[in-house]
Every structure is written in structure tokens, then in C-alpha cells.
Amino acid sequence: xxxxxxxxxxxxxxxxxxxxxxxxxxxxxxxxxxxxxxxxxxxxxxxxxxxxxxxxxxxxxxxxxxxxxxxxxxxxxxxxxxxxxxxxxxxxxxxxxxxxxxxxxxxxxxxxxxxxx
Amino acid sequence: xxxxxxxxxxxxxxxxxxxxxxxxxxxxxxxxxxxxxxxxxxxxxxxxxxxxxxxxxxxxxxxxxxxxxxxxxxxxxxxxxxxxxxxxxxxxxxxxxxxxxxxxxxxxxxxxx
Numbered sequence: 277x278x279x280x281x282x283x284x285x286x287x288x289x290x291x292x293x294x295x296x297x298x299x300x301x302x303x304x305x306x307x308x309x310x311x312x313x314x315x316x317x318x319x320x321x322x323x324x325x326x327x328x329x330x331x332x333x334x335x336x337x338x339x340x341x342x343x344x345x346x347x348x349x350x351x352x353x354x355x356x357x358x359x360x361x362x363x364x365x366x367x368x369x370x371x372x373x374x375x376x377x378x379x380x381x382x383x384x385x386x387x388x389x390x391x392x393x
Numbered sequence: 394x395x396x397x398x399x400x401x402x403x404x405x406x407x408x409x410x411x412x413x414x415x416x417x418x419x420x421x422x423x424x425x426x427x428x429x430x431x432x433x434x435x436x437x438x439x440x441x442x443x444x445x446x447x448x449x450x451x452x453x454x455x456x457x458x459x460x461x462x463x464x465x466x467x468x469x470x471x472x473x474x475x476x477x478x479x480x481x482x483x484x485x486x487x488x489x490x491x492x493x494x495x496x497x498x499x500x501x502x503x504x505x506x
Contacts, residue, residue, distance in 0.1 A: 280436075308492060317401045319482060320437070320496045333491065369436050373492055379444070380425045380486045382494060384436035 278304050280372050282385035289360055289392055296356045297388045299370030305350035306372035310382060311343075314367040326353045360392045401480065403501040412470040412504075416483035416497045421464060423485035427494070428457060428468045431480045440468070440481075470502075478504045 279302040289295050299309055307328050312320040324345050325333045332345035344356040353372075357364055367389055371382035406412050418426065424445040429437035443450045443457045443466075450457050456469040466483050480499045487493040 282436075310493070319499050322493060322495070325491050325493060367434075371436075379442070380492050380494060381427065381439065381442065382492070384429075384438070386436045387434070389434070 278372075278374050278377065278383040280306075280370065280383045280385040282368075282370055282388050284388060285386060286389040287391070289390070291361055291392055292359055294356055294358045295360055295390060296354055297368055297370075297390075299353045299355070299372065299385055301351045301372040301374070301383070304372075304374040304376070306353075307350065307375050308373045309347060309353040310371045310373075311345060311353075311355050312369045312371070314369060314387075316367075320369060323355075357390065360390070362392045365390055365392045401499055401501050403503065405503045405505060406473050408473060408475060408504055408506050410473055412468075412473045412477070412502060414468045414470075414481050414500045414502065416466040416468075416500075418464050418466055418483065418485045418497065419495070420485060420487065421461075423487070423495075425486040426457070426459060426466050427484045428455075428466075429482045429484060429496075430477075431482060431499075433479075437482060473502075473504050475504045475506055478502055 281300045283298045309326040311323045314320050323338045326345045326347040328347045334340045347353040369387045371384045427442040428440040431437045441452045441457050454471045458467045482499045483497040484494040487495050
């Protein structure tokens with residue numbers, strides 16, 4: 277079945293530094309990937325849609341200069357949290373859409389726990 | 394029984410009982426719905442989906458019911474097992490060609506042995 281990986285699975289960084297999170301589709305080519313943020317006991321909130329070879333589309337209220345997304349290949353999208361602050365601490369989850377699969381189905385990665393100290 | 398916490402509704406059932414998890418969706422134009430299971434510290438896992446031209450779909454031990462009149466979706470789990478304990482989210486397609494999904498608030502299911 278379709279597998280999506282994320283790296284790292286968890287990261288701790290100091291306030292003011294930048295952190296890069298990778299999302300890979302392992303056995304299919306993903307023209308579209310999605311980045312979500314999830315706070316404890318809350319739902320997934322879509323941050324942005326990442327399309328291979330073009331600029332990401334950000335949801336309202338998400339700062340594109342703070343959350344940099346690069347979808348450089350059909351199997352890799354990266355999210356860079358720039359100048360991280362404690363309020364950016366969250367669970368970041370990516371998903372990927374296999375264009376050959378069912379209607380709107382997305383395959384999710386295992387998530388990355390970011391803690392900013 | 395079912396209760397609504399500060400952020401996450403909860404449902405507690407006994408092992409072997411059937412569970413029903415409900416979801417009210419927001420967009421009457423949505424035409425595709427998915428139920429996901431999320432275990433603690435992990436990403437969501439696909440359970441079952443349904444298109445708006447159907448009102449019921451069955452999988453292995455799970456059934457999804459769709460009532461478009463009242464914009465309501467439910468997930469029924471038969472013979473609930475401890476391994477079913479997780480947070481369950483419904484998601485609806487947001488429309489358009491970008492395949493975005495909008496997630497509901499989620500329900501924490503706890504199965505007591």
C-alpha cells in the first residue's frame with residue numbers, strides 16, 4: 277500500500293532557529309502533498325497545499341514566510357519552520373495524494389513532533 | 394456514554410459492544426467523506442470512505458452512514474476491541490481541483506476491557 281514517511285519523527289530546537297521537516301512518498305509519485313498542524317486534543321488544521329514544481333498554496337492565516345514549503349520532486353516535500361518560537365511547538369503531519377488512487381484519498385505520514393524551547 | 398470535553402468529545406464503550414461515532418459536516422456541497430483513525434502520536438489512518446451518491450457503505454467491522462439532509466455522518470464499529478481505542482476524525486472534501494480535506498473535531502473512543 278501507499279506509504280508516506282516523515283523525518284524527523286521528533287525534534288527539539290531553540291527559539292529563533294529554523295527546523296526542516298521532510299515528507300516522502302515511498303512507493304508512489306505525489307503531485308500534491310499537504311501539510312497539517314495539530315495541537316494537543318485538537319483536530320488537524322491544513323496549513324498549505326504543496327504542488328510539485330510550483331509554489332505552495334497557503335491557508336488563510338498561515339504565514340508563508342514563516343512556514344516555507346518546497347516540493348522539489350514527485351516524492352519529496354519539505355516544510356521549514358523559520359525563526360521558530362515556543363508557540364510553533366506542535367505535531368506537524370504531511371499527507372500525499374496518489375493521482376492514480378481513489379477520489380480524494382490522502383495517505384498520511386506518521387507526523388513530526390516539534391518542541392521549541 | 395458520550396461526553397463533550399473542552400476540545401475533544403469522548404465515547405467510552407465496553408469491549409464487544411458496538412460503537413457509533415457521529416460527525417456533523419459543514420459544507421452542503423461536499424461530495425466525498427472519509428473516516429480516519431488516529432492513535433496517540435501517530436498520523437491518521439484511513440478507515441472507510443463514502444461518496445455523496447450513497448447513504449451507506451460497509452467495510453470490515455465498520456459501516457459509514459451518510460445523511461445529506463441534516464449533514465450528518467456516522468461511523469459504526471461492530472464488536473469494538475481494545476485496539477480500536479483512538480481518536481476518530483471525519484473529513485470532507487472542500488471542493489475544487491486541489492483535493493483539500495477539512496477535518497472534523499474528532500472523537501476519542503476508549504474501549505474498556
